[in-house]
Amino acid sequence: MTAGADRAGELRDRPVALPVRSSEVAFRGHVWDVRNERFVLDGQEITRHFVDHTGAVAVLVVDEAERVLLINQYRHPVRLRDWELPAGLLDVPGEDPLASAKRELEEEADLAAADWWVLQDLLTSPGGSDEGIRVFLARGPSPVETDYVREHEEADIEVRWVALDEAVEAVRRGDIANATTVSALLAAAVSRAAGWRDLRPADAPWPTRSAGPRATGHPGHVPDEHDRGD
Structure with a gap:
């Protein structure tokens, strides 16, 4: 069954851990960066750019x-x-x-x-x-x-x-x-x-599916030499 397939069950977001081939900062911004990642979905390697946000x-x-x-x-x-x-x-x-x-x-x-x-x-x-x-x-x-x-x-x-x-x-x-x-x-x-x-x-755990604070690490995030030291 693929990551995007329909499944019966509880109506809630589900974390998915896909193989990440590479992750690097493509553009460093004043407030946040744009990250370039290559990952594998259903046997196909895909490249996506997205805003790498602090939360x-x-x-x-x-x-x-x-x-x-x-x-x-x-x-x-x-x-x-x-x-x-x-x-x-x-x-x-x-x-x-x-x-x-x-x-x-x-x-x-x-x-x-x-x-x-x-x-x-x-x-x-x-x-x-x-x-x-x-x-x-x-x-x-x-x-x-x-x-x-x-x-x-x-x-x-x-x-x-x-x-x-x-x-x-x-x-x-x-x-x-x-x-x-x-x-x-x-x-x-x-x-x-x-x-x-x-x-x-107020102290309820931050859901693992959310990016959450950068200090806790994003799910699937692969740090590289360009990452900030925070």
């Missing part, structure tokens, strides 16, 4: 009035100021994803939160990137002071509290298109309808 975290904050925190900033590749969640790369070697999420919330929204859960784990574009992003749901927000200085696109971030239902309606209208934000808002609406009982603990 990321995002935070959906919900307050006592069932409002969610959204931020608005400029994103040059799409030439938009889009509505997003506070988020950031897992680019500190060995840092716990929850610690990263707490830091990003402080830096981008000047907030801390009392209670944390895992809302969802996403693969943002599995055909072209190995990025895995963990979305946390945080409650009990409170303001904090930080000496972090926002620069570049972050310098003029707009922060807004929006009723969850209003945010979901904006998704339905097509007015919010950021993939992580769309997915998190819809997941939060479903979780709220279930009384928030389906949330996972």
